[in-house]
Amino acid sequence: MKALAANFGIDKTLKILGLKDVNEGTSTGLTSFFGNELLESYSPVDGQLIGKVTITNEEAYEKVMDAATQAFKTWRTVPAPQRGDIVRQFGDKLRQKKEALGKLVSYEMGKSYQEGLGEVQEMIDICDFAVGLSRQLHGLTMHSERPGHRMYEQYHPLGVVGIISAFNFPVAVWAWNTSLAWICGDVCVWKPSEKTPLCGVACQNIIAEVLSENNLPEGISNLINGDYTVGEFMTKDPRIPLISATGSTRMGKIVAQEVAARLGKSLLELGGNNAIIVTPDADIKMTVIGAVFGAVGTAGQRCTSTRRLIIHEDIYDKVKKAIVDAYKQLQIGNPLDENNHVGPLIDKDAVKMYQNALKQVVEEGGNILVEGGVLSGEDFESGCYVKPAIAEAKPDFKIVQHETFAPILYLLKYSGGVENAIDIQNSVVQGLSSAIMTNNLREAELFLSVQGSDCGIANVNIGTSGAEIGGAFGGEKETGGGRESGSDAWKVYMRRQTNTINYTTELPLAQGIKFDL
Numbered sequence: 184m185k186a187l188a189a190n191f192g193i194d195k196t197l198k199i200l201g202l203k204d205v206n207e208g209t210s211t212g213l214t215s216f217f218g219n220e221l222l223e224s225y226s227p228v229d230g231q232l233i234g235k236v237t238i239t240n241e242e243a244y245e246k247v248m249d250a251a252t253q254a255f256k257t258w259r260t261v262p263a264p265q266r267g268d269i270v271r272q273f274g275d276k277l278r279q280k281k282e283a284l285g286k287l288v289s290y291e292m293g294k295s296y297q298e299g300l301g302e303v304q305e306m307i308d309i310c311d312f313a314v315g316l317s318r319q320l321h322g323l324t325m326h327s328e329r330p331g332h333r334m335y336e337q338y339h340p341l342g343v344v345g346i347i348s349a350f351n352f353p354v355a356v357w358a359w360n361t362s363l364a365w366i367c368g369d370v371c372v373w374k375p376s377e378k379t380p381l382c383g384v385a386c387q388n389i390i391a392e393v394l395s396e397n398n399l400p401e402g403i404s405n406l407i408n409g410d411y412t413v414g415e416f417m418t419k420d421p422r423i424p425l426i427s428a429t430g431s432t433r434m435g436k437i438v439a440q441e442v443a444a445r446l447g448k449s450l451l452e453l454g455g456n457n458a459i460i461v462t463p464d465a466d467i468k469m470t471v472i473g474a475v476f477g478a479v480g481t482a483g484q485r486c487t488s489t490r491r492l493i494i495h496e497d498i499y500d501k502v503k504k505a506i507v508d509a510y511k512q513l514q515i516g517n518p519l520d521e522n523n524h525v526g527p528l529i530d531k532d533a534v535k536m537y538q539n540a541l542k543q544v545v546e547e548g549g550n551i552l553v554e555g556g557v558l559s560g561e562d563f564e565s566g567c568y569v570k571p572a573i574a575e576a577k578p579d580f581k582i583v584q585h586e587t588f589a590p591i592l593y594l595l596k597y598s599g600g601v602e603n604a605i606d607i608q609n610s611v612v613q614g615l616s617s618a619i620m621t622n623n624l625r626e627a628e629l630f631l632s633v634q635g636s637d638c639g640i641a642n643v644n645i646g647t648s649g650a651e652i653g654g655a656f657g658g659e660k661e662t663g664g665g666r667e668s669g670s671d672a673w674k675v676y677m678r679r680q681t682n683t684i685n686y687t688t689e690l691p692l693a694q695g696i697k698f699d700l
């Protein structure tokens with residue numbers, strides 16, 4: 184490893200997380216780690232090779248599925264509150280390893296160290312949530328229409344849950360799924376993004392310790408590694424009743440069809456194109472903080488990143504100036520250095536997409552307000568650092584309708600009432616996160632009403648970016664319709680069964696039907 188990694192203690196971090204140094208060969212992990220082909224993981228921070236993992240081949244996948252299906256037979260019989268206790272222990276281990284895992288997230292994915300820590304905190308929070316939930320997997324009871332009968336519903340685990348995740352939340356999305364799935368009695372097979380495989384191995388090592396300390400089967404948590412072809416093992420596999428897939432809409436459309444073809448269930452968390460509406464009654468200071476963090480945080484690589492700012496014409500120039508001024512203060516650089524606000528994009532392909540989007544907005548008639556560009560020089564050796572850009576555009580530009588996973592913010596102007604801004608906000612195919620900045624009660628309530636935002640998340644006086652684990656998370660339209668994390672999202676990981684018990688000596692039929700023999 185070169186100086187930068189050493190300076191920020193990456194070697195030590197890898198050791199704490201049970202990952203061998205790159206020079207020592209492949210990383211260790213559970214069940215899936217045999218095979219010949221290796222997947223290399225390069226850091227977007229400094230371009231260095233961090234480590235290699237073994238790509239899961241078909242034979243290895245079969246072994247994983249054997250381990251998972253066997254483990255399910257044990258795990259489903261463990262009482263839910265005891266399963267909750269295992270998740271509690273997992274949360275405790277995450278607390279112990281928070282700094283190390285947060286640093287690996289930052290180094291392998293490129294988000295700031297603070298955001299890396301925040302991601303691990305989300306894992307801890309969902310563990311706490313799941314522990315409480317493990318005593319609340321309630322069904323309902325109903326009154327039977329037949330005398331001497333009792334009727335109720337209960338929830339049983341589904342079996343093996345397949346999790347496919349994106350690079351930008353390399354650890355939290357897995358935990359959102361897996362901690363709920365585990366308390367529900369499911370076992371999990373996870374394919375992390377091929378761009379962040381070491382985060383996957385680190386997480387697997389942490390849960391493996393907990394399972395081993397409790398003499399539980401390893402197959403309760405399984406990891407497979409590789410690109411989409413490895414993901415396809417799961418999407419085509421009828422032994423997996425639920426696929427939870429997070430990533431691009433392009434991926435979601437393929438996965439949804441594969442899983443539906445075998446009548447499996449899918450939980451889809453796909454792309455967003457999130458907007459903040461800024462009305463004449465907005466608090467400008469709050470708007471600037473929310474919009475800038477939303478647009479440049481994680482270098483614009485959050486599913487909830489702010490991509491469109493829909494500003495009323497009366498305050499357009501004022502807001503524009505405030506945002507452009509704020510961008511002048513942004514520090515771009517190594518995300519492990521807490522003085523920097525913006526780190527790198529994930530790889531050079533992402534840089535190309537960013538450049539193409541900036542070119543296209545100009546071709547469509549847009550006006551660049553804050554120039555973008557790729558940074559070069561000693562501090563930006565990986566070639567993945569770009570400048571956050573702002574362009575004035577029109578709502579119907581093709582590029583504005585498209586999710587570009589990079590720090591590009593489009594300023595759009597509206598006139599008239601807030602309903603015109605809501606129309607613009609809803610005019611895209613994605614439906615993840617949305618926000619309105621206003622102190623006007625009528626505008627806020629209209630935005631949240633049935634005539635308002637069509638997104639899964641609608642905020643007032645908060646930006647689009649980030650969410651608390653207590654609410655159900657997900658979006659509508661091409662964002663896929665899935666819900667994860669809080670509220671009653673747990674129900675997707677279980678099957679519902681209606682039970683009717685006759686405690687008489689008669690057999691009355693439902694709907695008053697007579698069947699005399």
Ligand code: NAD
Nearest residue numbers: 348349350376410411414415430431434452453454455486
């Ligand atoms: P991606 O679609 O390229 O890959 C996501 C995952 O899907 C990877 O693990 C990949 O290997 C796998 N995959 C791709 N094609 C597949 C196929 N045909 N079959 C099975 N698996 C397949 O996405 P990405 O670039 O890693 O992530 C960025 C995207 O994810 C953005 O669009 C972002 O908005 C979205 N995202 C959404 C949410 C959400 O909660 N809505 C959260 C994070 C990221």
